[in-house]
Amino acid sequence: MLSMLRAALRKPSLALICLLSIALGFSLAANFYHHPESSAIAAPPKDLSQSSWRTAFEDVADKLAPSVVFITSEKDVVVTDPFGNLDDFFNFGPFQAPKRAPQQQKQTQKATGTGFIVRSDGYILTNNHVVAGADRVTVKLADGREFKGKVFLDPRTDLAVVKINANNLPAVEFADSDKVKVGQWSIAIGNPFGLQNTLTVGVVSALRRQSYHNQDSVDIDYPEAIQTDAAINPGNSGGPLVDLDGKVMGINFMIYSRTGSNNGIGFAIPSNTARYVMDQLISKGKVVRGYLGLIPVDLTPVKSQVYGVKAGALVESVDKDSPADKAGLKAADVITKINDKPVESALDLRHIVQMLTPGTTAKMTVMRDKAEKVISVKLGEAPSGDESAAPVSGDKLGLSVQPLSAEIAKAIGVDPRIQGVVVRSVESGSAADRAGIQENDVIMEIDNNPIISVATFNSAIKKLKSGDTVVMVVQRGDRSVILEVPID
Template structure:
């Protein structure tokens, strides 16, 4: 049976599995199960083999396109703790030892996944897999290794790695706008360096809304319950026909392990980024200079609109400020195209070249108002500025709102930033910083906003130790964090 034909059997699977389970139970309870007897009948087994072969076909088709990415970074070695030098100064019989030589530098290696998207050596992966690396190597399924040249796009957490190879087996990119909740999803990658590991699940959700309470690091994601483990980052999420619908990027977990909530960056986003990186070496985006949120039905009714993106902040000196956009404006059209939510506004603006004049229609005081403004270029470090430069610590933070404070069990009057992601094995992870911790202080410097958090960690460098005060539900915790 072909993969396409296998798709037509979706509705039969639950019935088949139930029948098999019932048959097994009856065999054990009434007739006894003899070694070597078939549990299911020939017809059922044939159907299940056909279904199984569909997934086997995906693994065989996609396997050669999935690669292991190994990144190396040189860091300063952690100095010996004070007092230990004296302990090690003398050897047996109290004889002086030779001076202990401690290396000043050490090499850290990390492993991730990637997928070949062009036969001439272009590979998609995550920005966080290769960012900051001194060297990136790519290992193909046939054992060949190549040194990779890297182009980054931190905004989408995507990266493009180019290797000097040709006639490579490239995966096909699907149209992620056509992805439906409930369809099959297959994740392929190299968790823990175990190459071509395949996990199967479904598309649990397709998230396109911009929500300030959302813990996701990306504005648009495909959510799946296919297991995405440490090291799967950068590998493909594919449909039942083996076409890439997303690039695996993150899991939602308080422990760093898989809990059945994984996220992939949509393939249409990946293709847009890839094309610009190949053509221009970077992704150039238009930039309005606003913070926004989606409307609730109650807010929409009060503001006199049915849909749009609500402006919650206007950056000083930005295109939005110069063009007359104000807080509480609801953006409903950009260059004649309707805007239903924050994600659509962001996409519309980013697709327009910087320096171009655009018409932006807003609703203000329940009346439409047309504004003409000239877009800026989106800064490359905008995401770090918005989420806090916690990458060196191995965590990501976001503003703590009163509603979010109630959700995570802290006093709504608490000041700080909330941790929504901790990288496994990072400095933050070793210090026992956890998701939903509220960082209130770093080395005696109060943290009251993302900006103050960024300022507090700005001068920290490899080998430094910081005292971090966090609020964890109803108690304060003091932690010692040492940077890699």
């Protein structure tokens, strides 16, 4: 029925180009109040055990069609006449006429996408990139009625809510995305290439896919995107991915493709994440997120062996007086669960924490000195533009570091008595890479300043600016190396 997803090029990843549905690259901000009203839910489908498989998809189409909408975003721009400079070609010689100023024209850029009704009193869920920055947003319902929309955005999750002045609308039902299984049917509904009410069918290909894109200088990471092979194309963005009961299990937002069209690999934001964001946008006009105040890093095979745990997020450093610090979390702790939910990576940790309400107490399962313990942390509120943890240090150099412990020193073959920070990873082609810095190097000095912790490393890096060249003393195994690193 409806399929929609706008595509934009992203950095190559695994020889593929990630094409993200980009409606417009602008930004809007707004605020509004929550008017609690009961949602009108579309009629439930027949029990599949009592209905024919032959009509299963028809039943879903009939149920969801009234709830899926067509969204048009308009942006006014001023463009310069491309032929304005022809005067310089034709107007030459001794009798030149005065030059005219380049002619400018006002034009309207349009982009289309999908959304779906989540409350009977006119609230619609879609992607941030479908409506962000638009001067006008128009919502067309399945019955042909059109309404102007007011937009509320959360760029961090690429989600948005559009409010229209309408009531008694057929709202969708949500599935529990934590219960979605690989291999189950998945149905995408939206407006691909502007073709309204398009339905495509596939299966859930994988779960917990890590997806990344950068939109308007905002990094958007999903550690648990739903992957599907249901056909998703430009125009499907913001549309629902539903199960055979017609319940929404995800919001289509991105594809991998060489061409910009369906390649059998599409991604949806899990419905549980979407509901958390949606509820806050409706009730508060913004999203507030939990905050720990620490820097997590991923476990490598070496670190897993050193810390005695197979999966989790290694605490690199803890901010002083932060919620994590007050609760007693320490550097070198490995967080394996939050409220009994498994934590498999640093991104997992950030995602889980940001989906928790500030002021609530989270139960952290931690491995410390190869022994498990539980620590309760009262979460703070993430600063504006921040998340549950700060990014890993060393962006100016193109590397990331972690504290040097005696166990890590032994594992990488350096004297455990030395002080410094361990290079965790080096970005290919970066300043650090070109200078010859390698993973597992221990940075001991920067410009004659001793580096004894991640904090002193960060302090030294903050002072650097483009064009500087820093001298580093690095321990590599049983030998010291002096490296010059030009800053880009």
